[in-house]
Each structure stands twice: as C-alpha cells, then as structure tokens.
Amino acid sequence: MNDKLEIELNGKPFFLDKAASLTQLAETLALNGTRYAIEVNQEIVPRSQHESFKLSDADVVEVVQAIGGG
Amino acid sequence: MNKSKQADTLVIAGKSYQSRLLVGTGKYRDLAETAAAIEASGAEIVTVAVRRTNIGQNNDEPNLLDVLSPEKYTILPNTAGCYTAEDAVRTCRLARELLDGHDLVKLEVLGDQKTLYPDITQTLSAAKTLVDDGFKVMVYTSDDPIVAKQLEEIGCVAVMPLGAPIGSGLGIRNPYNIRLILENASVPILVDAGVGTASDATVAMELGCDGVLMNTAIAAAREPVLMARAMNLAVESGRVAWKAGRMPRKLYASASSPIDGLIS
Numbered sequence: 021m022n023d024k025l026e027i028e029l030n031g032k033p034f035f036l037d038k039a040a041s042l043t044q045l046a047e048t049l050a051l052n053g054t055r056y057a058i059e060v061n062q063e064i065v066p067r068s069q070h071e072s073f074k075l076s077d078a079d080v081v082e083v084v085q086a087i088g089g090g
Numbered sequence: 091m092n093k094s095k096q097a098d099t100l101v102i103a104g105k106s107y108q109s110r111l112l113v114g115t116g117k118y119r120d121l122a123e124t125a126a127a128i129e130a131s132g133a134e135i136v137t138v139a140v141r142r143t144n145i146g147q148n149n150d151e152p153n154l155l156d157v158l159s160p161e162k163y164t165i166l167p168n169t170a171g172c173y174t175a176e177d178a179v180r181t182c183r184l185a186r187e188l189l190d191g192h193d194l195v196k197l198e199v200l201g202d203q204k205t206l207y208p209d210i211t212q213t214l215s216a217a218k219t220l221v222d223d224g225f226k227v228m229v230y231t232s233d234d235p236i237v238a239k240q241l242e243e244i245g246c247v248a249v250m251p252l253g254a255p256i257g258s259g260l261g262i263r264n265p266y267n268i269r270l271i272l273e274n275a276s277v278p279i280l281v282d283a284g285v286g287t288a289s290d291a292t293v294a295m296e297l298g299c300d301g302v303l304m305n306t307a308i309a310a311a312r313e314p315v316l317m318a319r320a321m322n323l324a325v326e327s328g329r330v331a332w333k334a335g336r337m338p339r340k341l342y343a344s345a346s347s348p349i350d351g352l353i354s
C-alpha cells in the first residue's frame with residue numbers, strides 16, 4: 021500500500037491516494053455542494069485551505085454536517 | 091399589526107426577532123415534515139445538531155440546510171450529546187466553520203443519559219471558553235437562579251433553563267424558580283425543554299419568559315404541523331397575557347353582573 025495513505029475518518033480507517041488534499045477527500049465522499057466542516061487532528065481546517073491541505077498517514081479526520089436536532 | 095405589537099421584539103445578541111418561539115429540527119418523519127412544521131411554528135431561530143457525515147452513504151439525499159436555508163432562518167447549532175466542556179467547545183468551533191463564521195450557538199453540556207440534566211460545572215467552563223472565543227452563547231441550564239445569574243455574568247447572550255427534562259413533555263415543573271431567574275435577569279430568559287403541549291408554552295410566557303425553545307412537543311405530536319401552529323399561537327397568547335397582566339387571585343367569588351336592578 022505504498023501509494024496509499026491510511027487515515028482515520030470519522031472513527032474508521034480510510035484509504036486515500038498519497039498526498040490527497042481535503043478537497044480530494046470531499047470529492048471522494050461526494051460532498052460537493054453540501055455544507056460540511058473538517059477537522060484534522062482536532063484542529064479545524066478552514067474551507068479556504070482545503071485545496072492546499074495535504075493529508076498524511078495516521079491523520080485523524082472528522083467530517084461533520086448539520087442534521088436535525090433540538 | 092399595531093404599533094405595540096411591532097415593537098415587542100425578542101432581541102438576542104443585537105438581532106431582533108418577531109417570534110418568541112424557537113424550535114428544534116430533530117425527530118421528524120422526514121425533511122418535508124420538518125420544513126412544514128417549522129413554517130407553521132413561525133419560528134425564526136431553529137436549532138440543528140452537528141454530527142459526523144455518514145461515510146459511504148448516499149449523499150444525494152437533501153441536506154437539512156438545503157431545506158432550512160440560513161438566509162431565511164437563524165440557524166442555532168447545538169452541542170447536544172456533549173458530556174464534557176471540551177467536546178462542546180469543539181462542536182461549536184466546527185459549527186462556526188460549517189456556517190461560515192456564524193457565531194450564535196446553543197450550549198448544552200449534559201451530565202447523565204437518563205435525565206439529560208445539564209452538567210453545570212462543565213457548562214460554566216464551556217460557556218467561559220466560548221465567550222472568550224467570541225461566540226454568542228445561548229445556554230441550556232437547570233432552573234437554578236444562582237447558576238442562571240453566573241451564566242449571564244460570564245457573558246452568555248441568553249439563559250435557557252429547563253422546564254422539565256428534555257423530551258419529557260412534563261411542562262413547567264417549577265414555575266417559582268423560573269420566576270426567581272426572571273427577577274434577576276438582564277439577558278433574555280427562555281424555557282428550553284419540558285414543554286409538552288400548548289398550555290405549557292403559554293405558562294412559560296405568562297411567567298414573563300422572553301421565549302420558549304422546544305422540539306419534541308411538536309415533532310412527537312400526532313400531527314406535528316398542526317401542533318406547530320398551536321405552539322405559535324400559545325407563545326404569542328402567553329406573551330400578550332403577560333403584558334396585559336393577569337387579575338389578582340381571590341378566594342371568594344366576585345359577581346361579574348351588577349347586583350342592582352335584579353327583577354326580584
């Protein structure tokens with residue numbers, strides 16, 4: 021798996037191409053056009069940096085959305 | 091609409107609202123019902139939860155924020171499900187990023203899964219961190235007047251004591267505590283949680299609360315859209331009754347018709 025990197029995505033292992041950006045991750049997850057926020061290793065990565073932010077092995081990534089709630 | 095009604099707005103963090111009913115978006119059958127109920131409620135502030143995106147699920151499904159556009163409604167992200175100050179703060183920061191810098195949040199830090207009572211120590215700690223970080227915090231709390239004042243002093247923009255446990259529908263269990271909180275408050279006080287039916291919302295407003303936040307009372311009604319309308323009317327009715335000022339309670343009767351001129 022040399023050409024892949026393994027991250028933890030929303031609590032589960034997830035594989036991506038090496039040096040994938042957060043924008044690529046969002047595309048992989050078909051999130052285009054929806055509202056979401058991403059945190060990497062407990063730090064929020066602003067949307068403006070998603071294109072340039074490259075993921076590394078063992079990054080812990082959270083992708084969240086708004087859902088119904090009180 | 092007359093002048094006095096127009097002037098009676100709820101002001102939270104500098105923004106005016108015509109409706110004093112705030113509603114949640116959970117527990118509805120589907121997004122269409124959510125949208126219809128919220129429309130019928132007349133609410134302008136609606137709460138949402140922040141949760142992990144389901145990986146590998148169909149993302150073509152409509153998103154909540156497509157149905158409830160942030161242009162039309164003031165979206166109030168909550169920290170429901172958080173049991174520590176740290177998790178609550180983290181959730182608020184994610185919500186702010188999700189909503190393009192929108193910084194109005196509903197803070198709730200829970201202490202126990204059975205009662206969903208707030209953990210006050212954690213709530214105070216999270217409120218302080220969030221206020222320092224520039225958030226405008228509407229905070230869910232117990233009906234303890236001392237804690238309510240402390241949350242106000244920390245800088246929360248609204249304090250929201252429970253009427254009864256979340257989702258219980260038991261009504262306003264301790265109206266005297268709500269009154270004590272209201273007496274000391276200089277920020278809006280909203281009852282958050284516990285309302286079961288329209289009269290409960292009216293009771294909260296008749297006590298002088300600035301608003302009511304509810305979810306289950308509408309979503310779990312047999313006809314949610316109809317109940318949403320009832321709550322809209324109930325909150326307005328209670329507000330107007332509070333402004334009108336109720337008559338004093340008396341132990342004995344006082345005839346409404348004149349005594350003079352009786353035929354016998």
